[in-house]
Amino acid sequence: MKPKAKRQTDPAIALARREQILTAAAECFRRKGYHGAGMAEISKTAGMSAGHIYNYFESKEAIIESIIEKDMEEMFSIFQKFEDHPGDVLAALLDSLNIGVQRHMDTGSCVIDLDMMAEAGRNIKVATLLRETDIQARGRMRQLLTSERSALKDIDERELESRINVIFSMMAGLLLRKLLYPELTEETVLIALRPAMKTLLMPFDKAQ
Structure with a gap:
């Protein structure tokens, strides 16, 4: 079983991760709409695992x-x-x-x-x-x-x-x-x- 990615404790890095996720999500929403873009596509676009994203956002x-x-x-x-x-x-x-x-x-x-x-x-x-x-x-x-x-x-x-x-x-x-x-x-x-x-x-x- 793949271990869950840990939440980043450094505030600057954590903020950068959140921005990375938001940028990727916005790109996915523009392409496929809110309901058409799933967490799997957002994680792929962001270049991080879905588990890692859930460390920063609890849901879409x-x-x-x-x-x-x-x-x-x-x-x-x-x-x-x-x-x-x-x-x-x-x-x-x-x-x-x-x-x-x-x-x-x-x-x-x-x-x-x-x-x-x-x-x-x-x-x-x-x-x-x-x-x-x-x-x-x-x-x-x-x-x-x-x-x-x-x-x-x-x-x-x-x-x-x-x-x-x-x-x-x-x-x-x-x-x-x-x-x-x-x-x-x-x-x-x-x-x-x-x-x-x-x-x-x-x-x-x-x-x-």
Whole structure:
């Protein structure tokens, strides 16, 4: 009987192992979907035994939970860049809009997001994680849009919530458009998206 691989006690090495597993799992999920990719394929892609993987993640569900958490950390780093931008909020968001469009139209890396959404419809734990991530994202955006550097700092809560949800909907919908219309380019999207975003980031009576 093959002995079970021991959990790595060195924190740096353990973190590297977790990242190795998450990268492999994300690759497998992109190729075959959450349900199509089994632990055997993930272990093969990661270059380690399934037993070794179970030292770091108790299940495939735990892996996808960590992928969601990792995506959330990346998203927060983007918000931090907005907050650190020397100009006003409008300039910060418009200057970075092409990066956001590029990220949301990347069907190679973002297709896993669609699989997570599908899984959320069946798995309450995954749905809860995605909703919690969305709550935190909306909170960071609300903080940004009500800061002293924002032209929207004095608008009421209902209007603010409306603007945030429309902005998020526009960005999230780009992946679907790219999948359904592969010829769509970032440049074409930005022709309409940039003025639309500008309208949403300014008081409506000044956006005309």
